[in-house]
Amino acid sequence: MLTDPTPTESGALPAAGLHRTRLAASWASPRxxxxxLGGVVLALTCGYLFTDVPGSLAFALRIRSLTVVAxxxxxxxxxxxxxxxxxxxxxxxxxxxxxxxDAFYVLISTxxxxxxxxxxxLAFDEFTLWLVQVVVMVAFSVLLFTWLFGGKRRSIHLMxxxxxxxxxxxxxxxxxxxxxxxxxxxxxxxxxxxxxxTRPDETLLALTAGLVVLGCAAVVPLLRTLDVLTxxxxxxxxxxxxxxxxVMTLFVGVSVMIAASTALVGPILFFGLIVANLAYSYAGSxxxxxxxxxxxxIGMICLLGGQLVLERLFGFGGTLxxxxxxxxxxxxxxLVLRKGAR
Amino acid sequence: xxxxxxxxxxxxxxxxxxxxxxTFGGExxxxxxxxxxxxxxxxxxxxxxxxxxxxxxxxxxxxxVASTPSSELAKVLAVLRQDNHVAARLTVHDxxxxxxxxxxxxRLTVHDxxxxxxxxxxxxxxxxxxxxLDELSGGQRQRAFVAMVLAQDTExxxxxxxxxxxxxxxxxxxxxxxRRMADELGKRVVIVLHDINFAASYADRIVAMRDGVVVADAxxxxxxxxxxxxxxxxxxxxxxxxxxxxxxxxxx
Numbered sequence: 001m002l003t004d005p006t007p008t009e010s011g012a013l014p015a016a017g018l019h020r021t022r023l024a025a026s027w028a029s030p031r032x033x034x035x036x037l038g039g040v041v042l043a044l045t046c047g048y049l050f051t052d053v054p055g056s057l058a059f060a061l062r063i064r065s066l067t068v069v070a071x072x073x074x075x076x077x078x079x080x081x082x083x084x085x086x087x088x089x090x091x092x093x094x095x096x097x098x099x100x101x102d103a104f105y106v107l108i109s110t111x112x113x114x115x116x117x118x119x120x121x122l123a124f125d126e127f128t129l130w131l132v133q134v135v136v137m138v139a140f141s142v143l144l145f146t147w148l149f150g151g152k153r154r155s156i157h158l159m160x161x162x163x164x165x166x167x168x169x170x171x172x173x174x175x176x177x178x179x180x181x182x183x184x185x186x187x188x189x190x191x192x193x194x195x196x197x198t199r200p201d202e203t204l205l206a207l208t209a210g211l212v213v214l215g216c217a218a219v220v221p222l223l224r225t226l227d228v229l230t231x232x233x234x235x236x237x238x239x240x241x242x243x244x245x246x247v248m249t250l251f252v253g254v255s256v257m258i259a260a261s262t263a264l265v266g267p268i269l270f271f272g273l274i275v276a277n278l279a280y281s282y283a284g285s286x287x288x289x290x291x292x293x294x295x296x297x298i299g300m301i302c303l304l305g306g307q308l309v310l311e312r313l314f315g316f317g318g319t320l321x322x323x324x325x326x327x328x329x330x331x332x333x334x335l336v337l338r339k340g341a342r
Numbered sequence: 343x344x345x346x347x348x349x350x351x352x353x354x355x356x357x358x359x360x361x362x363x364x365t366f367g368g369e370x371x372x373x374x375x376x377x378x379x380x381x382x383x384x385x386x387x388x389x390x391x392x393x394x395x396x397x398x399x400x401x402x403x404x405x406x407v408a409s410t411p412s413s414e415l416a417k418v419l420a421v422l423r424q425d426n427h428v429a430a431r432l433t434v435h436d437x438x439x440x441x442x443x444x445x446x447x448x449r450l451t452v453h454d455x456x457x458x459x460x461x462x463x464x465x466x467x468x469x470x471x472x473x474x475l476d477e478l479s480g481g482q483r484q485r486a487f488v489a490m491v492l493a494q495d496t497e498x499x500x501x502x503x504x505x506x507x508x509x510x511x512x513x514x515x516x517x518x519x520x521r522r523m524a525d526e527l528g529k530r531v532v533i534v535l536h537d538i539n540f541a542a543s544y545a546d547r548i549v550a551m552r553d554g555v556v557v558a559d560a561x562x563x564x565x566x567x568x569x570x571x572x573x574x575x576x577x578x579x580x581x582x583x584x585x586x587x588x589x590x591x592x593x594x
Contacts, residue, residue: 090429224448228440230430234423237392239494240416240444286430 030283030290037282037297044304052312063199067307070200073209074268075275075299077261080219081254082272083279083288083295087229088247089156092277096258097269098160099144100167104137105262107170109192114177118188130204130263134211137259138252145251150244194319195266197307204264211260218253219292222246226288270321274328275299281335302328343367344389344419344498344532349398351384358384360554361398366547367498371524372532373545373562377575380551382534383424386502390421402498416444420494424502426487428475434486435471438462441493461493465519481512488519492527499523501533505540513537517544538579538590542566550574563588 045068053060085096097103112129113121144166148159178186219226225246228236237243262268279295280286306324310316314323344367351359359381366372374382387393388400391407400407402419420441428437438461442454450458462471465485475483484504491499501520505513521544523529535541541548541562548565550558552574558565565571566588571579580591 086429092429224443227448228443230432231428231437231440232426234390234392234421235426235440237412238390238416238421238423239440240411240413242412280430286432286436 028284030285030287033282033284034290034293034297037294037301041297041300041304044301044308048304048308066200066202066205067197068304069209070197070205070265071300071303071307073205073212074195074197074261074265075303076216076296077212077257078268078272079275079279079295079297079299080216080292081258082269082276083292084219084226084250084254086276087226087288088250089160090230090232092280093273094160095269095272095276096254097267097272098167099141099163099255100170101137101141101255101258101262102267102269103167103170103174104140105133105267106193107174108133108136110174110177110189113185113189114181118185121185121188121192126201126204130207133263134256134259137262138255141255141259142252145248145255149251150248156247192266194321195268195270197265197303197320200264208260208264212257215253215257215260218249222250223288223292226250227286230286267321271299271302271324271328274324274332275302277332278328278335343403345401346385346388347399347401349388349395349400351381351388351393352396357554359388359395362554362556363398364549364556364559366549366559367402367530367532368547369524369528369530370546371520371544372530372547372549373541374532374534374549374551375536375538375541375565375574376551376557381554382551383502384554385551386421386423386500386534390419390423390500391415413444416494416496418496419498419500420491420496421500422487422491422502422504424506426483431474431476433472433474434467434478434489435462437475437486438467438489438493441490441495444494457493457495461489464492465489481508481515484508484512484516485519488516492523497528497530499529499531501531503534503536505535505537513540520544538566538571538592542588542590552576566590 048068049061049064050057081096085094086092109121112124144159144163148162149156178189181189225236225241228239228241229243229246231239233243258269275295275298276291278298279291282298283290283294285291302324303320306320306327309327310318310320310323343365345365346362349359349362350357358379362381362385374385376382384393388395389402389407391412394408402410402415405415405418407415435458438458439450441461442450442457446454462468465488467482467486467489470478470482470486475486478486488501488504491501504516504520508516517540520531520533524531524546533545535545542565545562548558548560548562549556550565550570557574558570566581568579568581571581571590571592575592577592581588582591583589
């Protein structure tokens with residue numbers, strides 16, 4: 001007989017089932033946790049919109065609500081793309097930036113400044129610049145992907161490795177060009193290297209939001225399939241997942257989202273790692289229907305909180321990435337150490 | 343039945359499965375044995391559509407594995423691989439639920455839940471259903487994965503070395519279970535085994551592979567002969583009869 005040290009009671013089944021339903025209804029349920037996150041986001045949004053208004057409230061609201069929308073777009077792109085990327089690669093310490101998205105963005109900007117000077121860079125039509133960057137980033141990642149994953153080889157790890165090598169190459173090449181720039185040009189360029197969410201161009205913001213929604217539209221129908229992918233490729237294939245087609249769809253969706261948001265506000269993937277891992281430990285479920293929105297909302301909290309600290313505490317004396325990385329990194333470290341101690 | 347017709351799979355020019363034609367997966371338990379590198383797991387990979395053959399055709403109940411939608415095959419064929427590492431924290435119940443994915447695409451019906459419950463019950467995992475997989479012993483975890491495969495409710499069940507890293511008691515448990523699945527539930531189980539004595543006492547038929555070729559395919563008793571086993575493993579194997587059962591001795 002199959003026996004185990006723990007006694008098997010006939011009443012164990014319904015009791016366990018009851019326990020499950022009670023758990024689902026309690027404060028620990030994924031739904032409640034998500035609502036709580038939503039509440040925090042709402043409170044921070046109000047705090048950001050309505051406090052410390054220097055002049056006309058209507059004017060401040062118009063400017064600030066644009067920033068909030070930009071944050072939502074960025075948080076969605078970063079949260080969704082990082083979690084999906086983790087699931088595809090079966091690795092939770094990577095971010096999609098490993099594919100060289102950020103590096104490519106910096107390279108393109110540097111190339112423009114390097115070849116035609118900072119004046120030309122500043123005079124460059126915003127829409128053209130955005131479009132060029134989106135197209136180049138998506139084309140690059142999709143090319144890399146189809147080359148190393150779409151063919152007979154089908155190796156995600158090879159693709160990541162090539163991505164790292166190319167990303168490093170872009171970064172070195174960028175650095176080399178930056179070293180040759182005159183200090184004024186460099187100053188202008190470094191401003192563009194840090195993500196800035198304030199005063200986004202309205203048209204570009206709308207376009208980016210559209211692309212992010214499009215990316216989400218590719219991901220959302222695959223939520224349950226993503227859950228199965230957490231078991232790894234062999235098990236997922238055994239359960240009837242068309243692995244190649246699903247991963248292709250997800251990857252293209254993710255690329256479009258990241259490319260559009262990076263082109264809008266600058267390198268943004270830096271906090272994806274923190275956001276995704278916080279979402280895993282907070283969401284209370286491994287299911288993507290819960291972890292994805294949790295990641296987006298935690299991303300919103302990071303951005304809103306970071307922006308508040310940056311504006312109200314430091315009077316813009318820094319960059320958003322510094323604030324988020326510092327606070328988020330500390331918090332993340334705390335989480336890891338607490339888990340390790342348990 | 344699962345049929346391979348002149349199937350070849352090469353890794354870097356080296357054939358790992360070499361022009362194999364075989365039909366297996368009849369009623370009961372079929373054990374697939376052979377030394378390391380004989381091509382057993384590759385064969386499973388080809389049948390389980392994780393690998394595509396360089397030549398030949400694989401069919402399951404007449405459905406070509408290469409052209410039939412993966413989701414259709416998942417309703418007749420379940421595969422449990424050797425290494426089952428899961429990055430996310432799943433409970434036993436979550437894992438078994440995945441077995442219903444081919445049927446429900448993730449939206450569980452009452453019927454799906456019945457299958458999940460009976461699979462959990464069949465493997466006596468009731469007390470552990472809300473435990474996380476990383477909180478289970480190796481034997482319990484292996485049973486959870488078998489429960490997932492069982493919940494998939496397929497006619498064919500392919501198990502790739504399910505006894506790896508298990509102690510004596512858990513190995514016997516899994517093998518008894520495999521036997522019961524075949525006898526009581528009518529599953530056609532194909533199982534890769536390293537311990538030929540387990541194959542001899544639990545399988546109806548033994549398929550032996552060596553160097554990418556099938557070298558024996560017969561009722562268990564006929565394969566359990568010193569000359570056959572020595573040829574398969576390239577090592578002297580003595581076979582004695584104990585209580586009417588053939589037992590291989592290869593410890594000397």
